[in-house]
Amino acid sequence: MRPTSTRAAVLREFRAPLEVTELPLPQELPAGSALVRISCTTLCGTDAGLWRGALPFVRLPIVLGHEMVGTVVALGAGAGSDAVGRPVAVGSRVVWSESVCGRCRACTVLREPVLCEHRGYGFGQRADRWPYAVGGLAEYAYLPPGAHRLVVAPEVPDTWAASAGCAVKTVVRAFANAGGVRPGAAVVVQGAGPLGLVATAYARVAGAGRVITLGGPAHRLAVAAAFGADHVIDVTAVTDPDERVAQVEELTEARGADLVLDFAGGPTANREGVLMCAPRGTHVVVGLAGAQAAAVPLDVVLMREVRVVGSLNGDVSDLFLGLRFLSACAGRFEWDALFSPPVGLSGAGRAISETASMAAVQAVVDPGLD
Template identity: 70%
Template sequence: MRPRVTMAAVLREFNAPLEIEQVPLPADLPPGSALVRVTRTTLCGTDAHLWQGVLPFVGLPQVLGHEMVGEVVALGQHADRDALGRPITHGTRLVWSESVCGSCYGCTVLREPVLCADRGYGFRQRADKWPFVIGGLTQYTYVPPGAHRLVVPDAMPDTWAASAGCAVKTVLRAFANAGGVRPESTVVIQGAGPLGLVGTALARATGAGRVITIGGPANRLAIAREYGADVTISIDEVSDPDERVALVEELTEARGAELVFDFAGSPSANREGVLMCGQRGKHVVVGLAGPQAMPVPMDVVMGREIQVIGSLNGDVSDLDRSLRFLTAFRDRFDWDAMFDAPVGLSGADGAIKAMAAMTAVKAVIDPALDFEEISG
């Protein structure tokens, strides 16, 4: 029998505890849609920022979480194939992209789903309006018709598959937008959160000559070194942005880096990133610096012929490549080193606070761990 309600961890007030409560599910499934039992959700820095109210325009209440994997429990008409044409039935394990309209300029002319004018980001969905829940901090979630989905390989752990939905696909798209990595190049990774750690691994896997990872705290930088960083720079020990720029200049014999990726989103990140670039270098902006961002020295951009490249999340093609990347390098990188031990929905509030405090690298939620306790 298809569930009509779900227990979910609901954000009703910024910086307040998440509330475990019953949320309705769509009574009918439109063509192309699906209902999924969430088997694992991994939290992202964006979830912590949403909880903190960094994006105050977000409507409340809502169910956070945009990296999840789950098993199909119900399908609308014409939803029985994934993006690669593989069959989907009850019990099939899926990951999926944000929904897109398929008819706007970004979707049709540019053929870039990430630029869809009506992209279904989770923070746009209120929990008190249909379809109520498209997030991951819930037992069941709704997959909209325009969300391209992929069948998850049998051998892939749920946690890895969930993380592919944002952290991994965002990094792969950023590297693709940068045009790849030359074997002799120096790559600077700004940020040692999940994106920065995956970026460090990808820079090493694609043959960078030197990888420099900047961030904190110490436990994250230790993982960065395990993932291939030749040098790590602690923002706790080197708190002055100009000193960090000087260190990169010294490490590159005053030439600067060929590639600098902003996976940090701090107010000084883009200024630092441009100054760390060498002549004809590329600074790829992925992080959201916020309203207090330091000005970018455009004279340096012009004088060194630096390319500043924006990169936004990822689409289903990036998601597919993410699943294959995680599988291909499973013996080279200990992906599990990024993840905390799973907790149930009742632990979601503590998990998101741990992400905000950076005491967790990547928190993991398994709604089934306290299913009986919550559903009673």
């Protein structure tokens, strides 16, 4: 029998404990939609930022969590295949993208659904309005018609599949927007969270000659080294942004980096990133610098002909490639090093706290554990 409600951990007040409560589930599934039982949700820095209230346009209450994997329990009409044509049925294990409209200029003319004017981020949809449960910190989630889904191969663990839904696909798109990695290039990764660590591995696999990862704390930098970083810079020890730039200059024999990717955000990240670039280097902006962002030195952009590129999340194509990347490199990198032991919904608040404090790289919530 199809469930009529779901337990969910709801954020009703910024920085407050999550409330585990019951939310209604849609009883009539529109064409193209689905209902999924969540088997795993992984948390990233955006979830911690949302909990803190760092994105002021978000309206509460919401169900946090936008990296999840689950098993289909019900399908709307016409929802019997995934984004690459594989059959989807009740019992299929799937991941999915944010919903897109398929009709706006970004979807049709630009063919860039990641820029859809009506893109349905889970954290942009309130938990007190239909369809109520779209976030990952719940037993069940509603997949809108425009949320393209992919069937997950049996050998891919739940944690890997869930993380692909944001962290991995965002990295894939960032490298694509940068134009890839030239063989032997010097690559700087700003940030040692889930995105920065995956990016470190991606840069190594893509043929970088030298990979430098900046971030912290120490246990995350240890993972960065295991994922292929030739050098790590602990930003909790090297607190002066100009000193970090100087260290990158020294590590690149005064040439600078060919590619710098900001997965950290933070007020000085983009200024540092541009200053770390070699002549004709590329700086990719993924992290949110915030209202107190330091000015980007446009004279350096001009005189070095630095290319500054924005990269926003990822779409279903990046999700597909992200899953393939994780599987292809399963024997090369210990992906499980990214994930903390799972907790149930009752522990979701603690998981958010550990994400915010950076005690966890990726906290994991398995609703079935309660």
